[in-house]
Amino acid sequence: MMEKENSSLPTMFDFSTIDIATNHFSNTNKLGEGGFGTVHQGTLIDGQEIAVKRLSKTSRQGTEEFKNEVKLMATLQHRNLVKLLGCSIQQDEKLLIYEFMPNRSLDYFIFDTMRGKLLDWAKRLKIIEGIARGLMYLHQDSRLRIIHRDIKTSNILLDDNMIPKISDFGLARIFGIDQAEANTSRVMGTQ
Incomplete structure (x- = not known):
């Protein structure tokens, strides 16, 4: 199995x-x-x-x-x-x-007028703070410095308590610990 x-x-x-x-x-x-x-x-x-x-x-x-x-x-x-x-x-x-994330992705709520009403400002702030914490972990607090390169509403999943979770790391890039910037010639992200 x-x-x-x-x-x-x-x-x-x-x-x-x-x-x-x-x-x-x-x-x-x-x-x-x-x-x-x-x-x-x-x-x-x-x-x-x-x-x-x-x-x-x-x-x-x-x-x-x-x-x-x-x-x-x-x-x-x-x-x-x-x-x-x-x-x-x-x-x-x-x-x-x-x-599995039972509440799907953030775009499922914010791009629908009826479901969007379920996200009052307190819930929206909690979601924003959670996304920021996840990005802070990736950029500064994890053992690896990681840049996601495809952050969008469909890549923010919501659990049963509406806690946001960043997903889809296929385009992510690992940087050196002291590396602050990088040059790329390839456009990243999906629609």
């Missing part, structure tokens, strides 16, 4: 376990689609709800981002970062398994 090789690597899930958990990646379990693949909701045999990011098979660029995300998320732990539970790499299938 699944095994943990060592504490610095995420749990390796068998593809068939995740396939069953997501009802064979059915459209009814689809949560969204991003630049490098789809995200599906699933339930493991023990009842734990998960979100599964399935890398698109046609994405040439995605394999590098997949490796980057696994490497980063295996070492990062903060209340305002989504938790990577594990991954699955089997033949041409690459999956990232995350904790």
